[in-house]
Amino acid sequence: MKKLDLVLLVDDCKATNFVHRLLIENNGFAKRIDEVGNGVEALDYLTGSVDGSYPQPDLIFLDINMPKMNGWEFLDAYENLPDEQKAGAVVVMLTTSLNPADKEMAERQGHIKGFSSKPLDSEKLNAMLRQYYPECLAD
Numbered sequence: 109m110k111k112l113d114l115v116l117l118v119d120d121c122k123a124t125n126f127v128h129r130l131l132i133e134n135n136g137f138a139k140r141i142d143e144v145g146n147g148v149e150a151l152d153y154l155t156g157s158v159d160g161s162y163p164q165p166d167l168i169f170l171d172i173n174m175p176k177m178n179g180w181e182f183l184d185a186y187e188n189l190p191d192e193q194k195a196g197a198v199v200v201m202l203t204t205s206l207n208p209a210d211k212e213m214a215e216r217q218g219h220i221k222g223f224s225s226k227p228l229d230s231e232k233l234n235a236m237l238r239q240y241y242p243e244c245l246a247d
Contacts, residue, residue: 109137110243116165117143118150118182119202120174128169128202128228135233137244138167147177151185154193164195166241169228170220172203172210179203183217198240202226 115138117125125143132138142163144150150170153163172179179201186194200222201214214223221240224232237245 109246110241111136112138112166112241112244113140114138114163114165114167115141116150116153116163116168116197117141118145118147118168118174118179119143119171120145121171124171124226131228131230131233135230135237136246137237137241146174147179147182147185149176150182151177151189154186154189162193162195164193165197166195168197168199170199170201171226172201172205180213183219186219198222198236200224200236202228 115132117128119125119128129141129143132141142153142165144153150168155162170179170182177185183199186199198221199219201220202224203210204226211223214220222236234245
C-alpha cells in the first residue's frame with residue numbers, strides 16, 4: 109500500500125484535530141500528519157520553506173469556521189499561492205455548518221475536491237481515498 113507523504117489538518121478545535129489524527133493514523137495511509145489552528149497558520153505553514161523546500165501536503169482537511177481567517181478566506185489566499193507552495197493538494201472541507209450555501213460555495217471552488225460534515229469517520233475517509241488516492245487503500 110502506498111502512503112501519502114503529508115496530510116494537513118486545518119481546524120481550530122484541538123479535539124477535532126485529535127480525533128482526525130487518530131483516524132488517519134489508524135488507517136495508515138499517511139507518513140506524516142501536521143495540524144494548524146486557522147487559515148493564517150495554514151498559509152504560514154504552506155509558505156514556510158525548510159531547507160529550500162515547501163511542505164507540500166498531499167491532502168488538506170479544512171474547517172470553515174475558524175478565528176483569524178476562516179476556510180473561505182484561506183481558499184482565496186491559497187488560490188494566489190505559487191504552484192510550488194500548493195503542490196496540487198486535494199482539499200476536503202470538513203464542517204459542522206448546516207448552511208446549504210456553504211456546500212454550494214464549496215462546489216463552485218476549484219480547489220475543493222470534497223465537502224463533508226464533521227467529524228471525519230472511516231466511511232467518509234475511505235470514500236475520499238477511493239476517489240483521489242485508491243493506491244493508498246489497504247488490499
